Amino acid sequence: MTLNIGWIGCGRHATQMLMPQLGRNGIKVAAVCDVNQAAAASAAWQYGAEAVYQDYRDLIAHKDLDAIGMAVGPELHHTASIAALDRGLPVFLEKPPAKTAAAASEIAAASKRARKPVLVGFMKRYSTGNRIAGNVLKGPEFGKVLGITGTYMTAPTYFAGEVDYSGFFLHHCVHYMDLIPWFAGENFKDMAVRKVEPEPGHLLFHLNFECLNGVIGTIVMGTVQSRGTPMEAIQIMGNHIRLEVDNVINVACYRDPPFKADDPDATLSDHTDTLSWTPNFTAAANEDHKGYHALIADVAAALKGEKSAAPDIGAGIRAMENLERMIGLL
Incomplete structure (x- = not known):
């Protein structure tokens, strides 16, 4: 079709x-x-x-x-x-x-x-690393999410001339107002913010939160880093297990391995040792690790009336409400 x-x-x-x-x-x-x-x-x-x-x-x-x-x-x-x-x-x-x-x-x-x-x-839900992490959270091994820490930075030059940060909030920060509750499995309940602004257009803030299901965490966002460097890192904490997503593409799942240094028979276990994944950029594959292809695939399904997990306008409302709550605390 x-x-x-x-x-x-x-x-x-x-x-x-x-x-x-x-x-x-x-x-x-x-x-x-x-x-x-x-x-x-x-x-x-x-x-x-x-x-x-x-x-x-x-x-x-x-x-x-x-x-x-x-x-x-x-x-x-x-x-x-x-x-x-x-x-x-x-x-x-x-x-x-x-x-x-x-x-x-x-x-x-x-x-x-x-x-x-x-x-x-x-599309942050569809970035390769985030998508892998989301699937791990849905599986039986991870258990209850306890806490989430996320860093998502940008540079002042990206929104030059907007020292009221309106563009930064609407086009940048709104992503994590959707992504973090998606990981947590519930929306934010409480928020608190601390900020530092060394000069106009240069903002750094930490948003502390608790979700409706008890998940706690911190989001770090701001305009004080170069866009030429990796700007995203997420850690999702469980009980004796944690997921880390670096730069939207590198994923590690840390479990509960034994100490190995003094064990002459030490080996690697599928059940306890760290699992990690990184993309193979040398492969001649048309992959889109930022997530746009996977997003549009779900969007296409929804437009065709098929089953789809694509974010809808309800998710958009929730993210905008979260954004407005956050801005009100800055």
Whole structure:
């Protein structure tokens, strides 16, 4: 089954990260839209779209569309997704789904009226290391999650000119407002924040939390690291077992091994010793360890009415509510 999608927003992120995954999952780009006519024309040429628009309303009215996808700003996500839903078209939105939780809730209401799904681009769930960790947590060996520590940094240059940090919060921090509760298995209950700001645009904060199911933890985020270095590290603590995900690709599961230095018969055990995985970048495989391909595969299934674990607008509302709670404490 092939779906015809109309795509809004033809910037670098959309054309290099998201749109390459569409054809791999049975989705044809039938029409594209961008206020930048050259960007839209380039995307149409790359992905074989038959029509190019500069106004999202004209794209939504394009004949024979099965769905709408978009990667634009949060305000247009809100406006254009509701317009698409009012026309009876399901929607894929890059995160954040809207500028506020209230606006995201309006999208959810439109989705309910139209009886069409809205999927949100929380690809951190699909990053290879995070996905492996999530599957380990679902298995019988790990047991109850006790605590989570996550670090997710960026640089001030990434959001230059936004010393109110609005872009940083909406486009960066929102990821962990979705990912950490997903790992924990429940949403945040309590939050507390400590911060340091050595100069405007340079922020570091620690968010301490407890989830509804008792999972505790700390999230470290800020704009004081170079984007040229690895910026993510997650540790998930259980009882005599822990998972560590470094740079979204390296995974280690530490269990409860015996001390081996004084044991002449020491060996390695499948049941107690550390398990680790790292990707093979020398293999000629079209893999996407950041998670976009796996995300769009689930999105495609949802748009086709098939069973899917793709994050929906409900997850988007939860993440935005968490984000607003966090910002209120800073």
